[in-house]
Each structure stands twice: as structure tokens, then as C-alpha cells.
Amino acid sequence: MTKNKFSLRRAVNNMNLVRFRFWFQIVAFALIVYGGYIGLDLGDKLPTFACVFNGEGTGGKCYVGELQHDLKSTFDTLAGYAGYAFLISLGMFAVWFWVLNKGWCGFVCPLGTMQDWLTMLREKTKIRYSEYSWANRGKIKSIKYILLILLLLLPVMIANSVFGLPKLPNGLSMPFCDICPGRMMIPAFTGDFNQFYIDFSSKTDIVMTTIGMIMTGLFLVGSFIKKRFFCYFCPMAALQYVFSKPALLKLYKDGSKCTKCGDCYRACDMDILEIADDVTSKNLVTEDCTLCLKCVAACPEDGCLEANFAGLTIFESTKEGFLVRMAMDQNKENHAH
Amino acid sequence: MHTEHTIETSAERQNRHKAMEAIAVLNSLKEDFKSPIRSMGYFYDLFEKVYCNHQPLHEGKAKIGTMCIQIPSEIIYALDAVPIRLCNGFYTDDEIGGDLLPQKSCPLVKATVGLFASDNFSDKPDITFSPTTCDQKTKAGAIIESLGHSIIDVGFPRTKESEESRHYWRESVKSFAVKLSKFQGKKLTRSNLESAIKKVGYAQSLYHKLTEFRKNKAVPILGVDMFLVTNAFFFDKIDEWISAVEKLVSELEQRASEGINVAGKASPRIVYTGSPPIFPNYKIPLIIEQSDAIIVADETCSSNRMFNDMVAVDEWNLYDMIDSVSDKYLKACTCPIFTQNDDRIRRIIQLVRSYSGDGVIYQAFAGCQVYEMEQRSVLAAMEREGIPILYIESDYSPSQHGQLTTRVEAFIESLKNRKRMKK
Numbered sequence: 001m002t003k004n005k006f007s008l009r010r011a012v013n014n015m016n017l018v019r020f021r022f023w024f025q026i027v028a029f030a031l032i033v034y035g036g037y038i039g040l041d042l043g044d045k046l047p048t049f050a051c052v053f054n055g056e057g058t059g060g061k062c063y064v065g066e067l068q069h070d071l072k073s074t075f076d077t078l079a080g081y082a083g084y085a086f087l088i089s090l091g092m093f094a095v096w097f098w099v100l101n102k103g104w105c106g107f108v109c110p111l112g113t114m115q116d117w118l119t120m121l122r123e124k125t126k127i128r129y130s131e132y133s134w135a136n137r138g139k140i141k142s143i144k145y146i147l148l149i150l151l152l153l154l155p156v157m158i159a160n161s162v163f164g165l166p167k168l169p170n171g172l173s174m175p176f177c178d179i180c181p182g183r184m185m186i187p188a189f190t191g192d193f194n195q196f197y198i199d200f201s202s203k204t205d206i207v208m209t210t211i212g213m214i215m216t217g218l219f220l221v222g223s224f225i226k227k228r229f230f231c232y233f234c235p236m237a238a239l240q241y242v243f244s245k246p247a248l249l250k251l252y253k254d255g256s257k258c259t260k261c262g263d264c265y266r267a268c269d270m271d272i273l274e275i276a277d278d279v280t281s282k283n284l285v286t287e288d289c290t291l292c293l294k295c296v297a298a299c300p301e302d303g304c305l306e307a308n309f310a311g312l313t314i315f316e317s318t319k320e321g322f323l324v325r326m327a328m329d330q331n332k333e334n335h336a337h
Numbered sequence: 338m339h340t341e342h343t344i345e346t347s348a349e350r351q352n353r354h355k356a357m358e359a360i361a362v363l364n365s366l367k368e369d370f371k372s373p374i375r376s377m378g379y380f381y382d383l384f385e386k387v388y389c390n391h392q393p394l395h396e397g398k399a400k401i402g403t404m405c406i407q408i409p410s411e412i413i414y415a416l417d418a419v420p421i422r423l424c425n426g427f428y429t430d431d432e433i434g435g436d437l438l439p440q441k442s443c444p445l446v447k448a449t450v451g452l453f454a455s456d457n458f459s460d461k462p463d464i465t466f467s468p469t470t471c472d473q474k475t476k477a478g479a480i481i482e483s484l485g486h487s488i489i490d491v492g493f494p495r496t497k498e499s500e501e502s503r504h505y506w507r508e509s510v511k512s513f514a515v516k517l518s519k520f521q522g523k524k525l526t527r528s529n530l531e532s533a534i535k536k537v538g539y540a541q542s543l544y545h546k547l548t549e550f551r552k553n554k555a556v557p558i559l560g561v562d563m564f565l566v567t568n569a570f571f572f573d574k575i576d577e578w579i580s581a582v583e584k585l586v587s588e589l590e591q592r593a594s595e596g597i598n599v600a601g602k603a604s605p606r607i608v609y610t611g612s613p614p615i616f617p618n619y620k621i622p623l624i625i626e627q628s629d630a631i632i633v634a635d636e637t638c639s640s641n642r643m644f645n646d647m648v649a650v651d652e653w654n655l656y657d658m659i660d661s662v663s664d665k666y667l668k669a670c671t672c673p674i675f676t677q678n679d680d681r682i683r684r685i686i687q688l689v690r691s692y693s694g695d696g697v698i699y700q701a702f703a704g705c706q707v708y709e710m711e712q713r714s715v716l717a718a719m720e721r722e723g724i725p726i727l728y729i730e731s732d733y734s735p736s737q738h739g740q741l742t743t744r745v746e747a748f749i750e751s752l753k754n755r756k757r758m759k760k
Contacts, residue, residue, distance in 0.1 A: 128656040134500045261669035263649035298649050328538030
């Protein structure tokens with residue numbers, strides 16, 4: 001038995017993931033939201049919601065914003081230099097993304113972090129979380145792809161007449177930014193509440209900014225009652241998933257060790273059934289996964305689930321780690337209650 | 338000299354017969370094997386106290402009878418009561434119950450009903466909760482009730498994959514908690530449930546520690562002793578069970594470091610599965626270990642299945658704790674009452690791999706239909722995996738001993754040959 005040996009591996013596998021993630025997210029949030037004040041600029045191809053509306057504070061910029069901008073060109077220019085620029089941007093986005101894979105969502109995304117804070121608040125108030133029925137859970141999966149296609153298509157349709165349709169008004173040039181709750185929520189953290197407005201300059205603007213306000217309201221209410229409410233619909237998640245296969249950070253499962261006890265599914269904020277029920281796939285980074293690794297922390301089987309970076313196991317499920325995290329490793333016989 | 342002639346009452350006769358059954362097994366455990374374990378003494382004494390001397394353990398406490406393994410003990414402990422699992426292994430009680438149930442019923446169910454019929458408990462349950470698992474257990478509830486005992490059915494689904502089952506079972510557990518809470522006149526709270534979950538979890542973690550030693554080449558503890566330890570959890574005071582097992586763990590640590598082996602060097606390592614061996618029905622496990630094999634792991638509801646999976650809570654609030662408790666008893670369960678049971682097959686294979694098993698012995702009680710029905714699929718799966726398996730049907734009767742021994746010995750002999758050939 002390796003019981004008495006201290007090892008880094010054992011310490012990592014026994015770690016309190018909730019606490020680790022809480023602090024990691026705070027640091028990441030600070031860098032993304034306030035990094036600009038200390039001169040941090042990670043570029044404008046970030047696979048996470050670093051909001052361009054966050055003026056000087058932002059430590060980088062979200063690629064979805066850039067993507068909409070890149071596509072607002074005529075077909076002629078898109079076939080030429082604008083097309084190259086688009087592909088290069090996309091490539092840089094992919095390179096950023098490959099480092100953390102969906103871990104960008106679970107550990108870095110400021111919108112994700114805000115939702116986790118709201119979840120903590122709810123937990124403190126002892127209000128039960130809501131869940132989708134499995135049928136609805138399946139149905140809403142496609143919404144993020146629809147949003148992605150729209151945000152790709154609309155800018156193109158502003159600059160071009162597609163299938164003989166009239167060109168779209170310029171007010172739709174950043175369609176997703178208009179409705180993204182990040183546009184309002186993230187600048188608010190640097191004291192800028194100017195994004196909370198309805199733009200009356202044109203009909204399109206009225207509609208889009210109104211939807212934006214509604215989305216922000218939904219974001220706040222939704223993520224209070226449903227863990228990671230917004231992530232179910234996130235077009236960034238859809239875009240990321242296209243590039244997920246070659247990424248370096250992975251969530252692997254050894255199905256032969258799985259008892260299908262469902263502890264991982266219970267822990268999953270995204271209610272991903274496959275994590276418990278799929279005993280044949282190795283790569284369990286599914287489309288909605290945020291690589292938060294809560295499933296790994298909740299798994300009681302030695303080596304059944306693991307976070308793997310470029311072929312190296314960095315954090316894996318162990319019986320001991322499970323017991324430590326559930327505080328079942330010692331008999332805490334206190335009659336204090 | 339004046340001698341008083343009294344006629345033995347039926348209860349006395351029952352107790353005497355049960356004591357005879359119990360002591361025979363306990364003596365065999367104590368004396369038939371080499372390198373006995375000191376800290377097993379606690380368990381031998383416990384069983385002797387309860388089954389030979391008919392001594393109550395829980396006077397002054399509310400005793401909650403449970404059947405099978407699905408009634409959450411966490412909730413019972415949280416509400417300051419003691420769970421007593423009534424699944425019964427006595428042939429004496431089996432014969433009494435035989436009068437009340439069809440001839441071809443499962444001996445475990447017959448013995449359980451028989452004990453209720455005799456109403457001769459050392460610790461009589463104040464109320465009993467019975468999950469609707471297999472047909473026989475389900476129907477036995479009404480028979481027990483007709484004998485004048487208070488028994489409450491707890492609806493248990495027979496599929497575990499579906500969303501409906503999950504919800505249904507969560508509701509069942511909630512309603513069980515409400516009923517018990519009313520019965521006890523005590524509220525289930527966040528703090529009492531949390532400590533109960535952690536205490537039961539700790540007890541389970543000790544079981545996991547014990548099983549780790551069985552992965553060793555030199556196995557420091559017999560399978561029959563393990564069955565006795567897990568069996569004690571049915572009725573023992575949890576704190577005493579915990580401290581006894583803590584002692585056992587440290588003694589096994591010692592034995593493991595000294596390389597003490599309770600079996601022989603070439604003894605085949607057996608994974609035991611099927612109908613649960615419940616004290617004193619250790620017939621087949623004893624035959625196995627008396628025939629120079631060693632049980633290194635099991636997949637039964639009186640042992641591994643009862644301890645393997647712990648409650649995993651995400652949010653330590655009452656709502657999530659109750660759901661986690663419910664999910665544990667449904668999702669992780671490998672009971673053959675479920676429609677599909679690939680999980681059980683995968684568990685057996687996994688046990689064979691991780692405990693370096695040489696073969697599997699699958700025992701079904703004659704009349705235990707679900708285990709009998711799963712036999713084919715398990716045998717086919719083992720064949721696919723190249724794992725030798727022996728299927729045996731038996732009951733609680735003391736007959737057939739010779740025939741069963743012959744079959745088990747032949748299987749173990751063939752495993753030994755196989756081992757030799759491999760070398």
C-alpha cells in the first residue's frame with residue numbers, strides 16, 4: 001500500500017477541487033476583467049468572454065466579437081485578403097483554445113464564474129437548484145448551434161445580398177454582442193454601467209438592445225436557479241466544440257472501472273448524462289462539457305475519470321480522494337450538533 | 338430429589354435450534370483455519386451473544402426493521418433510530434416460514450417470514466420498511482403484515498436507467514423519511530443527516546480498507562470472516578462496529594507487513610457472486626475455503642453491494658443530501674431484480690481483474706428466481722472473458738453437503754491445474 005508515502009500525485013488527487021477552482025476562477029476573472037489596468041493584453045482571439053465593451057479593464061478580447069467583425073465583408077473581399085485574415089484569426093483562436101480545451105469555460109470564462117457565484121449564493125440561501133427534464137435537456141442542445149450560425153451569417157448578410165435577399169441593416173453588425181449578457185455584466189465590474197440601455201436610434205437597435213436587456217435579466221435569474229444556465233445556450237461553446245478533438249487538456253474515462261453509480265452526473269452542472277452512462281468512449285469532453293472536473297472529484301473509483309494534459313494524467317479520481325472530499329475519511333465523532 | 342419437568346416451548350426450541358446452527362458455524366470459523374485473527378474475536382462474540390444467547394443489543398432505542406439494502410440507513414441514523422436488517426439465514430426459521438409461502442420460494446424470504454411468524458426476536462423491530470425489490474420480498478410484506486406486524490412498503494423501481502425511475506425512487510425515499518420522521522417525532526435536519534451520511538460513509542470506507550488487503554498475494558483474511566464482519570453491520574451498534582473494524586484494519590496491516598497468508602500458496606482466488614450468504618448460512622463459502630481456495634472478493638448484497646458505493650453530495654443542503662442518498666441506493670445497485678443488468682456483469686469482471694481472481698463461484702438459492710435467471714448471461718459473459726465459473730444451486734438445508742463439496746472441490750482442482758499450466 002502506498003498509504004504512508006507522501007507524493008505530489010496523491011496530494012493533487014486528494015485536493016479540494018471546489019476550493020481550488022474557486023480561487024483559480026477569481027484569479028482568471030481578475031486577469032480577464034481588470035488585466036488591462038496592469039497592461040495585460042492577451043489579444044483579440046480569446047476563446048472566452050473577455051468583453052471588448054469593458055474598455056480599459058479588459059485583459060484581452062473575445063474572439064466571437066472579432067469573428068462577427070471579420071465576416072462583415074463583401075464576398076469579393078472575403079475571397080481575398082479578408083478571407084485570409086479570417087482564417088488566420090480562426091487559427092489563432094484554435095491555438096488558444098487547444099491549451100485548455102473546454103477548461104476555458106469551467107476555469108476562465110468570467111460569465112461562467114459569475115454564474116458559479118450565483119450558484120454559491122443560492123446554495124447559501126438553501127434554495128434547491130432546478131433541472132431540465134431529460135427530454136428538454138436534449139432539445140435545447142441545438143440552440144447554441146443555431147445562435148452560432150446566426151452570428152456567422154448575419155454579418156455576412158449585412159455586407160452582401162444573399163440569395164437575392166436585401167442586405168441587412170448595419171445595426172446587426174455585432175448581433176451576438178447585442179444580446180450577450182457579458183456586454184452588460186462584465187463592464188459593470190469595472191464600474192461601467194453604460195451598457196444597460198436601449199438604443200432608440202433605429203428599429204433594429206431597439207429590438208436588439210431590448211433582447212439584450214432581457215437576456216441579461218434571464219442570465220441573472222436563470223443562473224440563480226439553474227447551475228450554469230447560460231452555458232447551455234452559449235454559441236462560444238458550440239464554436240469551441242468544433243475544435244475540441246485535438247486539444248491538449250482532456251477528460252478521459254476508463255469505462256471498465258465505472259460502476260455507473262452516477263455520482264459524476266450528480267456533480268455535473270451541465271447535466272451531462274454520458275459522463276455516467278457511457279462506458280465505451282474514452283474522451284468524455286462532450287459538447288456541453290465545461291471541463292470543470294467536478295465529475296473527476298466526485299468519482300469514487302480509482303482511475304476511472306482523469307484530467308489529462310498532452311498525454312499526462314494531471315488529476316484523477318481515487319477512492320481516497322473521494323473520501324477526503326466527502327469528509328468520510330475520518331470518524332468525526334462530534335456531538336456538537 | 339425433586340426434578341421439575343418442563344416442556345420446551347416452541348420459542349425455546351426455535352432458539353435452541355438456532356443456537357446450534359450458529360455455534361456450529363462460529364466454531365468452524367474459529368477452529369478450522371490456520372492463523373486466526375485476534376480482532377475477529379469481537380465478531381465471534383457478537384454473533385454468539387445475539388444468536389446463541391438471544392441477547393438484545395439495542396434496548397431503549399427505536400429499532401427500524403429493513404429488508405434488502407435499499408432502505409437508507411443514513412436517514413434512520415439521522416432520526417436517532419437503529420436500522421436492523423432482517424434478511425435471515427437460519428434454516429430453523431426457513432422451516433417455519435415454509436408453511437406460509439409456496440414450496441419453491443426462496444429460503445431467505447421463507448426464513449425472514451418465519452422469524453416474523455414466530456415473533457421471537459432478540460431485538461424486535463418497532464416498525465419495518467420493505468422496499469419492493471423482487472417479487473417474493475414484495476409479496477412477503479403483506480404476509481408479514483397479516484401476522485400482525487407493522488410493515489410499510491417503500492416503492493422501488495425495477496429499471497434504473499430511466500428518468501422516471503430516478504424521480505419515483507427519490508419520491509419514495511422522501512416519503513419514507515417523512516413517515517419515519519413522524520414515527521420518531523423528530524425532524525430530519527441538515528446537520529443530523531450530514532453527520533449520519535458521514536458516519537455511514539466512514540464505516541464504508543473501513544470496509545474498503547479491509548478489501549484492499551485482499552488484493553495482496555498473501556491474503557491476510559478469510560472470505561468467511563469478511564462475510565461475518567459485513568453481516569454484523571446488519572444489526573450491530575454502528576459505533577462499536579466501527580471501532581471493531583478499525584482494530585481489524587490495523588491488525589490486518591500488521592499481518593500484511595508480515596506476509597501472513599490465511600490460504601495456501603497455490604490456493605485459487607475466488608470471486609463469489611449470487612444470492613447473499615447470510616449468517617449462519619455460510620455453507621458454500623465455508624466449503625470453498627475448506628477446500629483450499631480463498632474468497633478474495635464478492636458481489637453480493639450482504640457484503641460488497643452493501644458497502645461499495647457511498648453517498649456523494651454536491652450541495653450539503655437537505656434537498657441535495659436526500660437526493661444523493663436516494664441515487665446511491667438506486668443507481669449504483671447491481672441487484673438482479675433490474676430489467677437489465679450489464680452493470681453486475683461488469684462489476685464481476687472488474688472484481689476478477691482487480692483482485693486477481695482465478696475463478697468465479699456463482700451461487701443461487703433454489704427459488705431465488707432473479708439470480709437463477711441471470712445465470713445464463715453471467716456465464717456467457719465469463720466465457721467471453723475467459724474466466725472460469727461454477728454455478729451452484731443450494732438452499733438452507735443441511736443436506737446435499739457431500740454433493741456440493743464434490744462439485745466445489747472439482748472446480749477448485751481444475752483452477753489449480755489451470756494455474757499450474759500457466760506457469
